[in-house]
Amino acid sequence: MEARLKRGTGTRDEDTVTIKAKGETAEETIAEFHTLLEEHEQDISGRLRDIQPKRDE
Numbered sequence: 001m002e003a004r005l006k007r008g009t010g011t012r013d014e015d016t017v018t019i020k021a022k023g024e025t026a027e028e029t030i031a032e033f034h035t036l037l038e039e040h041e042q043d044i045s046g047r048l049r050d051i052q053p054k055r056d057e
Contacts, residue, residue, distance in 0.1 A: 001033045005043070015048045 001021045008014035023029035
């Protein structure tokens with residue numbers, strides 16, 4: 001199972017993430033995908049936002 005996520009609209013304000021999950025059964029694959037998606041939501045997406053270039057004021 002694979003999903004591609006894109007956040008942001010501008011060239012300097014865009015994050016693209018691909019989440020892939022595998023399992024022996026469809027149920028295992030879906031469970032693994034949900035685990036990876038939750039990890040991305042809780043940890044990785046915030047870290048990506050923190051390293052973005054700052055806008056000039």
